[in-house]
Amino acid sequence: xxxxxQSPQNLTAQEGEFITINCSYSVGISALHWLQQHxxxxxxxxxxxxxxxxxxxxxxxxxxxxxxxxxxxxTASHPRDSAVYICAVRGRGSQGNLIFGKxxxxxxxx
Amino acid sequence: xxxxxxxxxxxxxxxxxxxxxxxxxISGHTALYWYRQSLGQGPEFLIYFQGTGAADDSGLPxxxxxxxxxxxxxxxxxxxxxxxxxxxxxxxxxxxxxxxxNEQFFGPGTRLTVL
Numbered sequence: 513x514x515x516x517x518q519s520p521q522n523l524t525a526q527e528g529e530f531i532t533i534n535c536s537y538s539v540g541i542s543a544l545h546w547l548q549q550h551x552x553x554x555x556x557x558x559x560x561x562x563x564x565x566x567x568x569x570x571x572x573x574x575x576x577x578x579x580x581x582x583x584x585x586x587t588a589s590h591p592r593d594s595a596v597y598i599c600a601v602r603g604r605g606s607q608g609n610l611i612f613g614k615x616x617x618x619x620x621x622x
Numbered sequence: 623x624x625x626x627x628x629x630x631x632x633x634x635x636x637x638x639x640x641x642x643x644x645x646x647x648i649s650g651h652t653a654l655y656w657y658r659q660s661l662g663q664g665p666e667f668l669i670y671f672q673g674t675g676a677a678d679d680s681g682l683p684x685x686x687x688x689x690x691x692x693x694x695x696x697x698x699x700x701x702x703x704x705x706x707x708x709x710x711x712x713x714x715x716x717x718x719x720x721x722x723x724n725e726q727f728f729g730p731g732t733r734l735t736v737l
Contacts, residue, residue, distance in 0.1 A: 555713065555728035598664055609655055609678060610726065612664030
């Protein structure tokens with residue numbers, strides 16, 4: 513079993529829909545990252561959080577440390593949100609490297 | 623300012639050849655990470671540098687893989703006797719310090735194809 517599991521693997525939505533991507537992890541962590549990867553490989557960091565909730569524009573990330581679960585929400589989705597969204601965790605006391613989920617491929621149709 | 627850059631963006635080589643992949647981190651970032659991403663998978667950790675030294679190389683798959691960072695800035699990932707299974711996108715990231723709460727900034731990756 514992977515240490516970081518994401519669901520769903522693939523998600524197709526209509527423009528304007530509210531989207532939720534889930535991430536569960538099995539290790540103790542110091543921080544959790546949500547990353548966005550566009551075709552061509554470039555990765556952009558969306559959020560880094562260790563508790564509670566963060567919001568940036570139409571994106572919201574939440575984390576429940578006790579349940580070892582995080583969600584990424586996209587409100588009023590748009591075709592330009594189409595990308596792979598990756599959850600990654602940094603183990604507590606680790607040297608700093610991240611452990612990644614396999615990603616969720618989101619496609620938003622106009 | 624400039625982000626993390628990686629060269630080349632694409633590299634095609636033949637089985638058995640030697641390749642070098644370069645990463646230029648953000649200026650002033652002391653921590654540098656190499657990851658490998660196979661098709662359809664999330665990235666996997668290879669090696670982490672703090673300054674000039676490899677603080678953690680536990681992710682290197684075997685002794686054909688080696689990385690250096692001689693001056694604590696640019697890093698080179700070296701792969702000897704390449705195999706088809708080495709084909710992947712190699713990602714580099716840097717952070718200000720290698721501490722738990724420092725954000726990592728990723729480069730665009732080098733897509734390596736071994737024929």
